Amino acid sequence: MPALNRIGTIREDEAVICVLKDFNPTLRNPERSDNYPVIRYLKTLARQSRSSRKSIILMGPEAVVPSDLREEMVVCDFPLPSTSEIERIITSVIPPNLLQVSGLALEQLIRACQGLTRQRIERILARALAAKGKVSEGDIDLVLEEKKQYIRQTEILEFYNPSETLQNVGGLENLKAWIRGRRNSFSVQAHAYGLPSPKGVLLVGIQGTGKSLCAKTIAREWRMPLLKLDVGRLFGGIVGESESRVRQMIQIAEAMAPCVLWIDELDKAFGGVNSEFSGDSGTSKRVFGSLITWMQEKTKPVFIVATANNVRVLPAELLRKGRFDETFFVNLPNQREREEIFQVHIRRLRPNRVRDFSYTDLAMATEDFSGAEIEQTIYDAMHMAFNQDPPREFTQEDILTAIQQTVPLAAIARDQIQSLKAWAAESGARTASQDQELMQELRDMAGRINSGLLEVDSPSSFSPPPHA
Numbered sequence: 001m002p003a004l005n006r007i008g009t010i011r012e013d014e015a016v017i018c019v020l021k022d023f024n025p026t027l028r029n030p031e032r033s034d035n036y037p038v039i040r041y042l043k044t045l046a047r048q049s050r051s052s053r054k055s056i057i058l059m060g061p062e063a064v065v066p067s068d069l070r071e072e073m074v075v076c077d078f079p080l081p082s083t084s085e086i087e088r089i090i091t092s093v094i095p096p097n098l099l100q101v102s103g104l105a106l107e108q109l110i111r112a113c114q115g116l117t118r119q120r121i122e123r124i125l126a127r128a129l130a131a132k133g134k135v136s137e138g139d140i141d142l143v144l145e146e147k148k149q150y151i152r153q154t155e156i157l158e159f160y161n162p163s164e165t166l167q168n169v170g171g172l173e174n175l176k177a178w179i180r181g182r183r184n185s186f187s188v189q190a191h192a193y194g195l196p197s198p199k200g201v202l203l204v205g206i207q208g209t210g211k212s213l214c215a216k217t218i219a220r221e222w223r224m225p226l227l228k229l230d231v232g233r234l235f236g237g238i239v240g241e242s243e244s245r246v247r248q249m250i251q252i253a254e255a256m257a258p259c260v261l262w263i264d265e266l267d268k269a270f271g272g273v274n275s276e277f278s279g280d281s282g283t284s285k286r287v288f289g290s291l292i293t294w295m296q297e298k299t300k301p302v303f304i305v306a307t308a309n310n311v312r313v314l315p316a317e318l319l320r321k322g323r324f325d326e327t328f329f330v331n332l333p334n335q336r337e338r339e340e341i342f343q344v345h346i347r348r349l350r351p352n353r354v355r356d357f358s359y360t361d362l363a364m365a366t367e368d369f370s371g372a373e374i375e376q377t378i379y380d381a382m383h384m385a386f387n388q389d390p391p392r393e394f395t396q397e398d399i400l401t402a403i404q405q406t407v408p409l410a411a412i413a414r415d416q417i418q419s420l421k422a423w424a425a426e427s428g429a430r431t432a433s434q435d436q437e438l439m440q441e442l443r444d445m446a447g448r449i450n451s452g453l454l455e456v457d458s459p460s461s462f463s464p465p466p467h468a
Contacts, residue, residue, distance in 0.1 A: 171337025205330030
């Protein structure tokens, strides 16, 4: 209050800019008895300043605007440094004789700094200078590690440096071809050609079918950083905090563009957003509205990979064209894909024993198994062999024993799988696999749905109508 009283005593003809720092705690809790007089006085000063030459600037890390001040305040967002600004920071902080990066290495260093604040970039460069007396190509890893720590501190996003490639994905040939076909869509040449940047892809299927793995491989295939959004952490307990976190997430993602933003299990976060009884005073609807508006209108090259298990609970406005470039249905792997999945894991775990297994027999024994369940049977077989006295190498018989002891999720989730197939048939979603039998099944199912012989009663059930 003393600072505000001092502002109030300034003459109207005196040109003054008053900067108030660290007011966010007061603005965030205006209903408190000790904060309300401050809000009230700020409102009075703002109205008085209209006829004077003084301006009041409130500074803070987040945009917090109490309802009493919405008509009096203008919010100005300061974006994170762009690539040209980062280059100026690097060249101004580091003496030319100590900056031992140029060309492609300098470009990689600048890209590694994207998404960081000016102060943090300067601190990282100072650390490198203090440790080695120079800044070289080896400091790019230092910047990436600092970026990982910084993004983790936001408690909203997580930074990944993916190592998985498309060779680590068994099957899903249609999805792989789609990914490879857009590998250069974010390049300068594509922009000059007039090609718009891809917006995103939605992957739908039951658990364990490789949706999350595909998100990681897309980032690696396109050589772009990967950010994982924890949608649950967008929601804060303080009024206005959730909306502020959405803006923070968007700011970081766009500052790191081009990048891949991975939103896992979208249905868990926004499945009931259109319900009249959400119980959160409309917070989830406002967060959802801000997110889908940004997905539709964003101009920065942020590619969104969203995954969902129960797609039928998602709002229709999220699934319409414009939010995602394509929607893929990821089914349980067929015989050929199961063979590939076994080969991928054996090659990764025992590259010198790839020829020791009959992948056809293993695939035939794992009908209705997901990719994650196939991987787990191999680990179970390794445990069996390792716990022998003495430990020995695992064999095909060990894997077959592990398979017999496993009950696949499909055995208890057939209704969910059929419901997802019916949704794929209704919506026209593309199949991620080159599976002619599945495509024919979906076409037949679509015809039965259109003719009224088949209907889906709920997101988790699939049953024919009484007259069928």
